[in-house]
Amino acid sequence: MPIEAGFQCAGCGEWNETVVDETGGGRQSYVEDCQVCCKPNVLAIRWMGDGYEIHTELES
16 A cells, blocks of 8 residues: 655655555665756655664766
């Protein structure tokens, strides 16, 4: 089931909304453009017990 989440753009610092699909596994990585500055952010999602962590960095 998709879960609504958010991430802070590694380029401009603005918060963005996204959807994480928990059926994709405990370690996911994909690129999503910032909704404000359009820079591509690499999202690394890691499931940890009952929660998750999203790490972002700019795609080179």
